[in-house]
Amino acid sequence: MADFGGTDLDAFRKEVRDWVEANFPASLKGKPNPMAREERGNDPTPEQEAWRKAVGSKGWGTPTWPKEYGGGGLSGAEARIVQGEFARAGAYNPIGGMGVMMFGPTLLEYGTEAQKQEHIPPICRGDLQWCQGFSEPNAGSDLASLQTKAEDKGDHFIINGSKVWTSGGQFADWMFCLVRTDPAKKHEGISFVLFSMHQPGVEVRPIPLINGMAPFCETFFTDARAEKKDLVGPLNGGWTIAKRLLQHERSGISGMGGGMGGSSLSDLAKKYVGVDEEGRIADHDLRNRVVRNAMETKVFQQTAFRVMAESKGNSGPSAATSIMKNAGTWIAQERHELTLEIMGHQGLGWEGDDFAKDELEIVRAWLYGKAFTIFGGSQEVQSNIVSKRILGLPDLTQAQ
Amino acid sequence: MAVLTEEQSMLRDSAKSWVQEKSPVGAFRKMRDSGAELGYDVAAWNEMAEMGWAGVIIPEEFGGSNFGYLSLGLVLEELGRTLTASPLIASGLGAASALILGGSDAQKSEWLPKLADGSAVGALAVDEGPHHRPEKVAATVSGGKLTGKKTFVLEGMAADVFVVSATEGGKVELYLVKADDAGVKRSKLSLADSRGAANVEFSGAAAEKLNGGAALLEKVLDRVRAGLAAEMLGAANQAFEVTLEYLKTRVQFGQVIGSFQALQHRAAKMFTELELSRSAVEAALAAIDADSPDVPELVSLAKAKMGDTFHLVSNEMVQMHGGIGMTDAHDAGFYLKRARAAEAAFGNQAFHRDRYARIQGY
Numbered sequence: 019m020a021d022f023g024g025t026d027l028d029a030f031r032k033e034v035r036d037w038v039e040a041n042f043p044a045s046l047k048g049k050p051n052p053m054a055r056e057e058r059g060n061d062p063t064p065e066q067e068a069w070r071k072a073v074g075s076k077g078w079g080t081p082t083w084p085k086e087y088g089g090g091g092l093s094g095a096e097a098r099i100v101q102g103e104f105a106r107a108g109a110y111n112p113i114g115g116m117g118v119m120m121f122g123p124t125l126l127e128y129g130t131e132a133q134k135q136e137h138i139p140p141i142c143r144g145d146l147q148w149c150q151g152f153s154e155p156n157a158g159s160d161l162a163s164l165q166t167k168a169e170d171k172g173d174h175f176i177i178n179g180s181k182v183w184t185s186g187g188q189f190a191d192w193m194f195c196l197v198r199t200d201p202a203k204k205h206e207g208i209s210f211v212l213f214s215m216h217q218p219g220v221e222v223r224p225i226p227l228i229n230g231m232a233p234f235c236e237t238f239f240t241d242a243r244a245e246k247k248d249l250v251g252p253l254n255g256g257w258t259i260a261k262r263l264l265q266h267e268r269s270g271i272s273g274m275g276g277g278m279g280g281s282s283l284s285d286l287a288k289k290y291v292g293v294d295e296e297g298r299i300a301d302h303d304l305r306n307r308v309v310r311n312a313m314e315t316k317v318f319q320q321t322a323f324r325v326m327a328e329s330k331g332n333s334g335p336s337a338a339t340s341i342m343k344n345a346g347t348w349i350a351q352e353r354h355e356l357t358l359e360i361m362g363h364q365g366l367g368w369e370g371d372d373f374a375k376d377e378l379e380i381v382r383a384w385l386y387g388k389a390f391t392i393f394g395g396s397q398e399v400q401s402n403i404v405s406k407r408i409l410g411l412p413d414l415t416q417a418q
Numbered sequence: 419m420a421v422l423t424e425e426q427s428m429l430r431d432s433a434k435s436w437v438q439e440k441s442p443v444g445a446f447r448k449m450r451d452s453g454a455e456l457g458y459d460v461a462a463w464n465e466m467a468e469m470g471w472a473g474v475i476i477p478e479e480f481g482g483s484n485f486g487y488l489s490l491g492l493v494l495e496e497l498g499r500t501l502t503a504s505p506l507i508a509s510g511l512g513a514a515s516a517l518i519l520g521g522s523d524a525q526k527s528e529w530l531p532k533l534a535d536g537s538a539v540g541a542l543a544v545d546e547g548p549h550h551r552p553e554k555v556a557a558t559v560s561g562g563k564l565t566g567k568k569t570f571v572l573e574g575m576a577a578d579v580f581v582v583s584a585t586e587g588g589k590v591e592l593y594l595v596k597a598d599d600a601g602v603k604r605s606k607l608s609l610a611d612s613r614g615a616a617n618v619e620f621s622g623a624a625a626e627k628l629n630g631g632a633a634l635l636e637k638v639l640d641r642v643r644a645g646l647a648a649e650m651l652g653a654a655n656q657a658f659e660v661t662l663e664y665l666k667t668r669v670q671f672g673q674v675i676g677s678f679q680a681l682q683h684r685a686a687k688m689f690t691e692l693e694l695s696r697s698a699v700e701a702a703l704a705a706i707d708a709d710s711p712d713v714p715e716l717v718s719l720a721k722a723k724m725g726d727t728f729h730l731v732s733n734e735m736v737q738m739h740g741g742i743g744m745t746d747a748h749d750a751g752f753y754l755k756r757a758r759a760a761e762a763a764f765g766n767q768a769f770h771r772d773r774y775a776r777i778q779g780y
Contacts, residue, residue, distance in 0.1 A: 284780040299780050309775040317723050320697035327421055341690045404689055405682035409662055412677040 030096055034078075034103040041072040047108040070112040074143035079113020080122065087126070087134050088142035116185065117141035117148035121194050124263040128210075128251050137192075137212065149215070151181040151195030151237060152260065159399045161196075162205045162257065166239065168197035175199075175211060175249075177219070177242040183393065187222045187235030190215050194263075195244075200254050210256035213244035229385035230368075267394045268343045283308050283353060287360045304359065311356055314349045321345070340403045347390035347397065354384040420700040426489050432469065433496035440465065441502045443749045449503060450612040456576045457614025458503040467536025472510040476518065480530035487641060488703040491648035498652030501756055503613050505539045507645050508573035513540020515641040516581040516592055520628035525594065529579060541577035542642065543568035543595075543618050544635070550765045552639055553632070557584035557620065563601070564593055564625035567617070572763065574616025575606050581628070582620065583635055590632040593625035611752075611759035640717040643764045644702040647717075647724040650760050651692075651699050654728040657735045657753040658688050664739055681738065688731050695720075695727040715777045722770035725761040732757035 043065040052066050062070070073079045076090065081097035083089025092100065104111060122141045125134060140146040157164040166179030177197055184193075193215055200207030215222070219242030224232035251259045284299065287308055292300040299305035322342065357380050358365040365380050367373030391397040406413040422430065441462055449459050466472065474490040476482025490511060497504065514533050517526055517540075532538035544552050546568060557566020564584050571580070580595045580602075595602060601623030607615040628634060662685060665676030675681055702720035705713050732754040736743040743750040761767065 284775070284778060288780060293780075297779070298775070305775060305780065306771065308780070309771050309778075312778065313719050313722060313771065313774055314694075316719055317694045317698045320701045321694050324420070324697045324700065341693055344686075345690055345694060398683070401683040401686040402679070404686035405679075409682075409685055409689060411662075411665060411682050411685065412674060414677055414679070 088139035149190035212248040473534030481534035495652035498649035718770035
């Protein structure tokens with residue numbers, strides 16, 4: 019419905035509202051996106067499938083992506099209307115995952131016309147799930163030292179090696195992967211390739227984490243095959259694309275610092291710890307730390323808003339995203355720590371009826387939250403990036 | 419940096435070039451070494467007033483330019499960079515706000531034009547002890563005469579008129595008291611940051627009430643706090659940039675010390691905190707211009723966050739400069755001293771965190 023061109027937003031809003039009413043299954047109202055829970059391995063229900071197909075066919079799950087590749091082709095203002103109308107109806111966006119967050123925007127920027135025609139539409143429809151093959155057992159923060167090897171076989175590559183921390187690898191259909199195509203060079207010997215996960219040379223093993231879940235996998239390649247047509251960018255030119263993609267990933271992770279406001283922490287504290295005669299949280303040491311976290315959260319949101327206002331006209335995430343990742347993840351981790359402390363022993367329950375659902379969730383969230391400052395570029399790598407790229411200090415590490 | 423109008427950009431650029439040409443940190447050092455009674459250079463203040471900076475928030479009908487608080491914040495930020503001492507916060511921001519928000523037409527006509535052209539200096543006399551506790555007021559007014567002691571009065575020695583908090587019949591009010599009243603005695607306070615401050619004693623001094631009571635006091639204080647935070651933002655950024663430059667030039671162990679990761683990550687942390695602080699300061703000033711109901715919350719956020727950041731950066735400035743940073747010949751000490759004085763003024767971080775929590779209901 020790009021024809022509206024932003025000239026008649028009220029009419030567009032009505033159209034979206036009517037469409038959501040006609041298509042969103044009432045039974046899903048207020049439910050989370052099932053993809054966010056995919057690690058539990060539940061198959062989608064017929065209602066969930068119907069909603070995914072409906073949104074996918076409109077392209078409204080990826081509202082601002084070009085229409086010719088299956089996106090919504092909407093302006094920013096129209097996209098916000100779609101988002102607002104979904105929220106109003108209690109409807110989740112069923113189109114998501116790494117294809118939407120990271121791979122799609124990167125392929126739209128660097129892919130050939132044929133690659134975009136082949137790979138973007140299934141992402142917009144939610145038909146195919148993507149996973150990321152970047153980190154390796156010996157290439158974490160120093161990602162460019164990766165060793166997974168791709169041999170040129172004319173019309174295809176043969177891939178051997180392994181990847182680790184593959185998010186959702188056990189559910190993914192395709193992988194975007196960094197491979198070594200020139201062992202003599204470091205950054206300039208890396209290529210960016212795409213291949214199907216459904217082939218004999220690919221083996222996936224989930225990794226149980228400290229929070230009891232297994233959202234990440236180890237992935238092993240034994241003579242796995244990638245077609246030449248699925249090489250993105252030039253041979254040995256994958257590092258530039260990877261850096262761009264990581265910016266998309268980091269802007270996604272830093273968003274975790276926003277979301278929940280500090281007020282809910284203070285409400286929790288009032289409930290679990292009580293209040294003094296002036297209505298303050300009774301534990302004044304805790305109150306001080308709760309208000310600090312609330313204020314940091316607010317300043318972070320103000321900064322996200324400021325960065326957005328200043329970068330209007332820019333096409334993608336700016337260098338400021340590097341600051342945002344560290345700031346946002348510190349705030350989020352501290353919020354988890356405070357929640358746990360506020361709940362006391364009740365915040366340490368692992369399972370069973372002695373604990374409320376919120377209480378069981380916080381202990382898992384607290385543990386999982388430790389990953390925020392590790393994945394997507396650890397806080398130390400982020401600090402290297404700020405030092406080098408923004409402050410112009412000497413670079414001794416070749417940080418990404 | 420907030421998205422500015424063309425007029426705001428011009429104002430900021432003219433402040434930037436004046437500060438760099440006419441008022442480098444060396445000018446502040448000269449003022450300190452001269453033991454200036456008022457705590458600022460009168461000739462420099464006159465130049466600032468001629469450029470219209472004393473009247474940025476004052477309505478045009480009273481001789482100002484009515485550019486608003488975000489605009490004044492831009493000037494204060496530039497002045498803060500080189501620690502330029504002047505009565506701009508006390509007079510062009512504090513006293514001017516009190517008159518704009520609470521003055522009668524006669525009071526405005528009497529004082530605002532003089533504050534706008536710098537021919538008179540106003541000062542806020544609200545504190546009575548070592549900590550900022552504006553709600554606890556011992557000074558009283560009876561029969562139009564004000565009696566009480568005020569301390570840490572910013573630009574108290576220079577002031578021609580004081581805006582004084584006092585109670586009348588148990589209610590907090592703000593009053594105008596002329597400095598040349600026989601019932602006013604003042605004495606210079608010599609503080610670590612070398613800026614102008616005084617103890618002021620009122621003994622039955624003639625007092626004219628402003629309209630607005632405790633709510634006016636809070637509004638005026640929030641405007642001063644936001645402006646002070648803008649000055650702190652400029653000072654902290656300059657302290658950081660000077661330190662960063664030192665990291666890039668000081669050589670030890672055969673390499674510039676800025677190549678050491680232990681220092682790089684501390685520099686990255688400071689940069690992050692400065693960026694976050696800028697957002698808070700600009701949001702507070704913009705909220706004042708928009709007359710938003712969130713002003714108290716946003717101002718406390720800005721003053722507390724900016725205080726923490728200036729505290730951090732001023733300490734690191736000395737530490738990263740090492741021995742040279744400990745010497746009086748280096749500027750680092752000026753930033754350290756100004757940081758603590760600015761943190762304490764109009765509520766330190768603890769004051770504003772407590773206020774923020776109370777506003778949020780916990």
